[in-house]
Amino acid sequence: MARKQGDDGNDTEVRNENRLSRRDFVTKGAVAGLGGAALAGPEGRAQARSTGTDDIAWDYDVDVVIAGGGCAGLTAAIRARDLGATVLVVDQNFDLGGRMLHSGSFVSLGGGDPVQRRDMNGESDREGFITADPVEDPAELDDSVDLLFTDLTDWSVLDRKAQSPYRYNERELVRAWAENCPATRQFLTDNYVRFARVNGTHGGGGLSRARGARCFLMLGDRTDMKAGTITAEDAGVADPERTSAFAPVQMTNMSRFVAPGAVGNGVALARPLEFSAREKGVEFMLHRSFEELVREQPVAGRILGIRARYSPRRHPETGELMQSYWQNGNVDERRETVHIRARKGVILASGGHAGNPQVRSMFYPAMREPAFPTSGLALQGQKSQDASALIAGLRVGANLAGMQQNLSYSTTFHISTRLGTRDAYTTMMPGHPTFGFRGSAGVNVGNAGFEEFIVVNQVGQRFFNEVRLPRRPGLNAYPGDGGAPGQGLEHTPQDWRNCRKEWVQEMYGHDHGLDAALAMNEGSEPPDYYSGPIWAIFDQDAVERTGWELRYPYVADNGYFFQADTIEELAEKIAAGHEFQRVPLKHLADTVATWNRHVDAGADPEFEREVDAPMNRIAAPPFYALSIMVVWHDSYGGLRVNGRQQVVDMQGEVIPGLYAGGEAVGGFNKHGLGKGHVHGYIAGTHAAGEPSA
Amino acid sequence: MTISKVEVSPEEVDAGAELTLDIEVSRSDGAGPAETRLLIRDHDGELAASVELAELDGETGRSGAFVVAAPLEPGTHAWSAAAAAPGSTPAPFSFTVRAHETRVLVWDAPPSVECGETFRVKLGARCARRCRPVGWTLEVRDHEQNTLATVRLEDQVWPHTDALYYADVKLRAPDREGLYRWEARATARGLDASHAASVAALNLRVMATPECVLTVEAVDAETQAPVKGAQVVVHPYRAFTDARGVAAVKVVEGEYRVFVSGKGHVPFRSHCMVNADMTIRAPLVLDREPSDAEIWS
Numbered sequence: 001m002a003r004k005q006g007d008d009g010n011d012t013e014v015r016n017e018n019r020l021s022r023r024d025f026v027t028k029g030a031v032a033g034l035g036g037a038a039l040a041g042p043e044g045r046a047q048a049r050s051t052g053t054d055d056i057a058w059d060y061d062v063d064v065v066i067a068g069g070g071c072a073g074l075t076a077a078i079r080a081r082d083l084g085a086t087v088l089v090v091d092q093n094f095d096l097g098g099r100m101l102h103s104g105s106f107v108s109l110g111g112g113d114p115v116q117r118r119d120m121n122g123e124s125d126r127e128g129f130i131t132a133d134p135v136e137d138p139a140e141l142d143d144s145v146d147l148l149f150t151d152l153t154d155w156s157v158l159d160r161k162a163q164s165p166y167r168y169n170e171r172e173l174v175r176a177w178a179e180n181c182p183a184t185r186q187f188l189t190d191n192y193v194r195f196a197r198v199n200g201t202h203g204g205g206g207l208s209r210a211r212g213a214r215c216f217l218m219l220g221d222r223t224d225m226k227a228g229t230i231t232a233e234d235a236g237v238a239d240p241e242r243t244s245a246f247a248p249v250q251m252t253n254m255s256r257f258v259a260p261g262a263v264g265n266g267v268a269l270a271r272p273l274e275f276s277a278r279e280k281g282v283e284f285m286l287h288r289s290f291e292e293l294v295r296e297q298p299v300a301g302r303i304l305g306i307r308a309r310y311s312p313r314r315h316p317e318t319g320e321l322m323q324s325y326w327q328n329g330n331v332d333e334r335r336e337t338v339h340i341r342a343r344k345g346v347i348l349a350s351g352g353h354a355g356n357p358q359v360r361s362m363f364y365p366a367m368r369e370p371a372f373p374t375s376g377l378a379l380q381g382q383k384s385q386d387a388s389a390l391i392a393g394l395r396v397g398a399n400l401a402g403m404q405q406n407l408s409y410s411t412t413f414h415i416s417t418r419l420g421t422r423d424a425y426t427t428m429m430p431g432h433p434t435f436g437f438r439g440s441a442g443v444n445v446g447n448a449g450f451e452e453f454i455v456v457n458q459v460g461q462r463f464f465n466e467v468r469l470p471r472r473p474g475l476n477a478y479p480g481d482g483g484a485p486g487q488g489l490e491h492t493p494q495d496w497r498n499c500r501k502e503w504v505q506e507m508y509g510h511d512h513g514l515d516a517a518l519a520m521n522e523g524s525e526p527p528d529y530y531s532g533p534i535w536a537i538f539d540q541d542a543v544e545r546t547g548w549e550l551r552y553p554y555v556a557d558n559g560y561f562f563q564a565d566t567i568e569e570l571a572e573k574i575a576a577g578h579e580f581q582r583v584p585l586k587h588l589a590d591t592v593a594t595w596n597r598h599v600d601a602g603a604d605p606e607f608e609r610e611v612d613a614p615m616n617r618i619a620a621p622p623f624y625a626l627s628i629m630v631v632w633h634d635s636y637g638g639l640r641v642n643g644r645q646q647v648v649d650m651q652g653e654v655i656p657g658l659y660a661g662g663e664a665v666g667g668f669n670k671h672g673l674g675k676g677h678v679h680g681y682i683a684g685t686h687a688a689g690e691p692s693a
Numbered sequence: 694m695t696i697s698k699v700e701v702s703p704e705e706v707d708a709g710a711e712l713t714l715d716i717e718v719s720r721s722d723g724a725g726p727a728e729t730r731l732l733i734r735d736h737d738g739e740l741a742a743s744v745e746l747a748e749l750d751g752e753t754g755r756s757g758a759f760v761v762a763a764p765l766e767p768g769t770h771a772w773s774a775a776a777a778a779p780g781s782t783p784a785p786f787s788f789t790v791r792a793h794e795t796r797v798l799v800w801d802a803p804p805s806v807e808c809g810e811t812f813r814v815k816l817g818a819r820c821a822r823r824c825r826p827v828g829w830t831l832e833v834r835d836h837e838q839n840t841l842a843t844v845r846l847e848d849q850v851w852p853h854t855d856a857l858y859y860a861d862v863k864l865r866a867p868d869r870e871g872l873y874r875w876e877a878r879a880t881a882r883g884l885d886a887s888h889a890a891s892v893a894a895l896n897l898r899v900m901a902t903p904e905c906v907l908t909v910e911a912v913d914a915e916t917q918a919p920v921k922g923a924q925v926v927v928h929p930y931r932a933f934t935d936a937r938g939v940a941a942v943k944v945v946e947g948e949y950r951v952f953v954s955g956k957g958h959v960p961f962r963s964h965c966m967v968n969a970d971m972t973i974r975a976p977l978v979l980d981r982e983p984s985d986a987e988i989w990s
Contacts, residue, residue: 448957448980467960539800540853545924545955565819565857566796593894600804600872600896602928613960614926614952619800621817622853 056294058305058341060331062088062283064687065306065342066349067290067389070098071676072662072683073349074273075184077282078191079684085344087282088331090306092289092383094313094322097270098351099376099384100673102249102426105269107195108202108477108674110211111145111178113185115195125194127228129218131259135199136210139489140478143209147493148178151206152670156498159483160473160509163408164499165204170401170667176643177668177678184681192225192272196257196264203409203475203482204670207491210478212674215268216254219261225275235263241441241553242431245325246271248379249427269673271325278329285331285338286324287312290350290388292395293658294339299397299649302693303657305341306392310334313381316436345657345687348389348647349680352635352663354412355385360632363406366518367413369530371580372630375425378438385635389664393639396658397649401667403637408669410473411633415514417449417470418442419536419626420554420561425633430553439558443548443626445536447471451613452542454595455628458532458581459523460571460588462595465607469513469628475671483507517630523583533580534628537570537592541620550624560627567592570623578627592618638666645683657690659683694720694776696731696784697753705789707822708886712763712788716756716774718746730777731756736770743777765886767792792887794821797831797879798857805898805929806866814895816844817851817859818879820888826858830880833864833895836873841865866899873897898929903943906970911938911953911961914976923977926952953977 063085066073074096077087095101110116118125119134120141134141152174154166189195195213202212219237220229223246232238236250243250251263258264278284289311294304312334313322324330353359354374361368374385390400406412416424421442428434429441445452447470455466476482484491484498485507497503520529543550555561559578564570571585598604599615609615639660640648647658661679668675698717706712716731729749733742747757764770767790773783798817806812816831826846833842844860851857867873875895879888907927911920911934919938925931927949932940934953946968954960958977965973 446957446980448954448959451954451960545922563853565851565854566798568794568796569819569821596894597896600898600929610928610950612962614924614954619798619802621798621800621851621857 056339059335059338060088060340062086062340062342063344063692064088064347064684065090065340066347067306067308068098068348068350068662068664069093069096069274069284070349070351070662071100071270071673072664072680073098073347074100074270074277075187075677075680076347076349076659076661076684076687078273078277078280079187079681080688081277081280081282083685083688085688088285088340089282090285090288090290090308090340092287092311092350093379093381094286095324096274096284096286097266099380100266100676101270102376102379102428103266103269103673105215105264105266106202106212106672107185107188107215107269107677108205108212108670108672109181109185109678110143110201110205110209111148111181112143113182113211114189115185115213116141116143116198116209116211119198127194129194129216129228129259129262130197132197132255132257135197135257140210141198143211145178145181147208148181148206148211149175150493151208152178152204154207154493154498156494156496157207157476157482157484158499158504159408159410159476160481160507161410162504162508165408165476165482165669168402168405168408168667169669170640172643173641173665173668176682177675180678180682181674184678187681188273188677191276192228193269194228194272196254196262199257200480201478202670202672202674203411203477203480205477205674207476207478207480207482207484207487208489208493214254214257214264215266216258216262216264217251217268218259219263225272230263230267235267236429236431237263241429243429243435244431245433248432248434250429274326278326281329283329283331284324285333287321288333288338289383290348290392293346293392295396295655301656303342303346303396303655304693305339306346307337307339310336311383315433322433342657343692344690345659347645347680347683347687348393348639348658348660348664349662349676349683350389350664351385352638353385353387353390354632354635355380355382356387359387359390360406363403363637364413364518366531367630367632368528369518369532371530371533372632373422375631375633377423378428378434379426379432381437385663389660390638393647393658393660396655398647398655398658399640399650399652400637401640401665402669403666405636405666405669409634409636409671410475411671412636413514413630413632414472415470415517416629416631417446418444419628422560422627422629424629425631435553440556440560441553443550443554445546445548449546452546452616453536453538454591454618456535456537456585456588456591457517457521457523458534458583458585459521460585460591461521462591462606463519463521464513464516465609465612467609467613468511469517471511471513473510514630517628525582530582532582533578534630535574535585536626536628537567537588537618537623539618539620539623542616542618543624545616555626562625563622565621565623567618567623570625574625634671635663636666636669638664640667641665643682644686645679646686657693659687694718694754694778695782696774696776699774699784699786701786701788705791706763707793708763708765708767708790710763710822711760713758713760714756714774715758716744718754718776720752720754729754732775732777733761734773734775734783735764736772741772763788763790766790767887792889793824795819795826795879795888795891796821797877797891797893799877799893799895802895802897804931805900807902808866808870808899809868810866811863812866813861813863815851815859816862816877817857818846818891819854819857822886823856824884824886824888825856826879826884826888829858829884831860831862831877832880833862833875833877835867835875841875866897870899870901873899900929901945903945905944905946905967907942907944907949907951907965907967908970908972909934909940909942909951909953909975910972911940911975911977914978920956920958920977922956923953923958923975924955926954951975
């Protein structure tokens with residue numbers, strides 16, 4: 001197991017004595033040539049790297065070090081541990097699961113995986129929880145590795161934005177992924193994960209077959225991962241306005257896909273995996289941000305380990321250090337910096353770059369705007385998705401892959417319909433310790449709700465037809481409407497007709513409202529020309545038409561919701577009270593007056609709203625403003641890896657001892673968990689099989 | 694002792710609001726015993742305030758920040774500060790007083806009225822400094838600036854607002870069809886402080902007497918159940934469906950775009966020519982956005 005050395009040369013207290021050796025351990029690693037220019041870290045601070053040192057004192061020593069405890073990291077950890085390796089996972093957050101924990105748990109695999117076969121045969125799960133009939137016909141589940149591989153490298157498919165979701169995928173990576181899908185599904189099942197009936201496929205998961213299934217637990221009188229049960233309180237279903245420390249997002253009814261009493265979401269995936277990992281002896285160093293790789297030479301030789309920095313997350317109200325739900329296996333390490341030696345390998349699973357405005361701006365300069373965060377901000381914290389893997393990989397010579405694919409997935413960045421909260425891509429409610437970082441749950445007005453207001457930019461001007469702002473093009477997935485003329489069994493992979501010009505012209509269906517939201521305006525100033533925040537403006541009549549509940553926990557006095565007697569006062573309150581409002585909304589009163597004239601005239605000459613939906617005056621006091629968020633959700637560009645998840649350098653050579661998976665990796669335009677779990681499974685397999693350094 | 698500096702903040706202040714002064718003095722004149730009291734006089738020489746020096750260190754002294762009430766009359770005001778000792782030379786300083794910003798609002802105006810029809814609207818006024826404008830006169834003028842109605846504000850704050858005072862007024866529509874632009878304006882009387890004039894638009898759509906009834910039946914597209922509370926917009930006419938999912942809209946003959954929407958439904962849209970009573974069935978499709986589970990896993 002991991003061995004630890006204290007700052008003063010004495011062993012420091014550890015929580016899990018049977019797993020951590022108390023022997024003194026100091027390694028003066030043969031690390032040379034760590035010289036180089038100071039590089040900007042994830043937070044933009046300059047970090048002096050060790051220069052010419054050969055005396056790194058390793059604070060911990062394990063077989064496999066994993067940066068990140070999300071879907072790829074936890075899977076890799078369990079897999080490597082199963083194969084006999086000692087494993088230490090570092091994670092910047094206070095709890096495990098990453099974004100998997102408050103995901104929808106939709107795991108899209110395929111290739112004839114065990115759950116597809118189970119449903120084809122009309123069978124229940126091995127515990128007999130599932131009594132619901134299969135949702136998909138057997139023919140829709142009749143899959144193979146070859147068909148899966150073909151689907152995910154299909155050059156011919158375009159989406160409704162006329163972009164190619166599969167054309168640019170790395171072929172070796174996808175082939176290995178497809179071959180490991182069935183084994184990964186079995187692996188997850190063997191680690192207490194229960195899959196409901198297969199129902200469709202996730203975006204980027206192919207058009208030909210149904211391959212996705214969500215995870216579930218059964219409501220019961222105790223929360224027990226081995227038994228597959230959870231209490232209503234822990235599941236967050238006892239009170240519609242509460243979540244729990246166990247489940248940051250309320251679990252949803254899964255009876256249609258399982259049986260009465262089944263609930264599901266990412267909790268039913270992340271918590272069982274975490275439980276299994278802890279049970280098997282994986283160790284976790286939380287509040288610890290992965291910072292740098294240690295390589296024998298700057299861009300040559302083997303990866304020896306990592307440097308990680310203390311990143312305590314404190315309770316938003318009490319200021320106390322937050323604690324993970326389960327504690328066993330935790331390494332309570334609070335030194336500022338530690339070096340962890342990896343005798344077999346390092347696996348980078350610390351997520352993507354959607355939370356780093358400087359990095360993501362290389363794809364879309366307007367997204368340098370810090371007002372718009374990545375999803376799950378409250379749960380994950382400011383260091384989530386901070387491009388740490390990408391930055392560290394580049395420092396040791398890694399290559400990149402699929403960076404342009406960030407622009408090829410319809411939910412990568414979008415306008416959320418949940419208004420009045422900065423953390424707009426989650427349904428977290430009070431009850432989870434990080435809700436205070438969110439402050440308000442927001443009001444989900446849906447797409448239809450956008451007809452009830454006008455949307456203005458940072459200077460108070462409208463910029464687009466509001467009802468078209470939140471629309472997203474369809475997903476490229478079975479049985480979606482992602483653009484191909486044939487779907488499901490009717491789909492012919494790699495057929496030129498899928499992207500025939502005439503067909504593409506016919507099916508194109510993308511509104512560019514998000515781009516208008518991010519546009520420069522007269523409040524934009526150099527050098528970044530930020531677009532600034534955007535606001536939904538409406539009146540009391542809209543509240544009465546819709547029944548929106550403008551009260552806690554949906555809205556709060558946190559700078560993302562304002563109410564005023566007059567439009568002028570509303571503009572003043574926004575300017576004074578919102579953290580990213582840099583200029584006054586000087587046009588707001590005129591904009592509303594003009595809008596009211598348009599309503600009375602029955603026509604909106606600026607944006608033609610009258611074509612799509614009714615228009616309503618904004619006249620009845622009080623007046624309201626809810627923030628509207630542009631959300632950059634996940635990442636599709638990242639480190640280049642081969643079929644063994646080994647990171648590849650700029651010369652096409654493997655970097656020995658370095659693996660990566662999930663959103664840290666590029667070249668695989670597949671959304672969500674299915675990608676990360678299989679990457680973790682492959683990486684864990686091969687890292688554990690490395691010779692010990 | 695001479696006044697060496699008078700700091701005034703803000704330089705532009707609302708009538709009657711707080712004005713902060715900070716005065717520095719020098720005592721290099723060697724005058725007798727220390728005089729520690731300063732007198733502030735307004736433009737008429739009337740005493741506005743007196744203050745003791747808070748800091749004295751030999752040759753200089755300072756009052757520290759203190760607050761006086763700004764005058765109630767707008768404009769530039771020239772005041773002075775001087776030591777209380779007889780014969781002291783006053784030091785002038787100035788600042789600008791502005792009238793309180795006021796907003797007039799008009800709401801609950803019907804989307805359309807028939808020629809000559811009487812109707813009601815709500816008028817409100819709000820002072821940016823939250824003055825109680827009780828007794829103010831609100832006036833409605835037509836497109837030719839004829840006064841149509843006047844109403845005095847009572848001590849009633851509109852629900853859910855902080856300081857919006859309101860009144861209800863009855864008006865009569867013109868006898869000819871058209872889109873009229875009327876206005877409501879406030880005349881601030883009876884308050885101590887000056888208030889800026891404010892005007893709000895009242896757009897009025899005057900229609901001929903409807904001949905036809907357009908009945909809309911809103912049903913859920915999937916279940917066929919009536920949808921209560923859906924909004925029906927047949928510009929310029931508007932209505933909401935009742936418990937049976939039905940709204941009857943009286944319209945003049947003509948071609949219309951009909952929207953039925955709300956309550957979480959995708960807007961139903963239809964074009965129709967209305968030249969007699971007619972009924973439209975509007976199957977409403979629930980706005981089914983992909984759930985978080987579907988788009989984020």
